[in-house]
Amino acid sequence: MIRNFGNKLGLAWWAKIETQQPNTIYWYGPFITKRSLKESITHFLKDLSDEGSVNIKYTLIRCKKEEPLTV
Incomplete structure (x- = not known):
């Protein structure tokens, strides 16, 4: 809920990942x-790999x- 609020305000952190x-x-x-x-992204990158x-x-x-969220 807090993440979604932060996103609506433009304060959330995102990773743009290109493959x-x-x-x-x-x-x-x-x-x-x-x-x-940064702590979470390594798992996502490993899954993509x-x-x-x-x-x-x-x-x-x-x-x-x-x-x-995927293009």
Whole structure:
């Protein structure tokens, strides 16, 4: 609930993750703190790698994000 409120205010932390094969952009979040995002993202990146994604790059962004979360 607090994360959603922070997101509506544009204060939440998100990771924009870009992959090739598939050529996809994932938005991972929202998180209240940058630290909590950094601690959590490694599991998500491992899952993407295990599923066969390659050239995984990400950027941590503080913003307001809505659907779609996968492009």
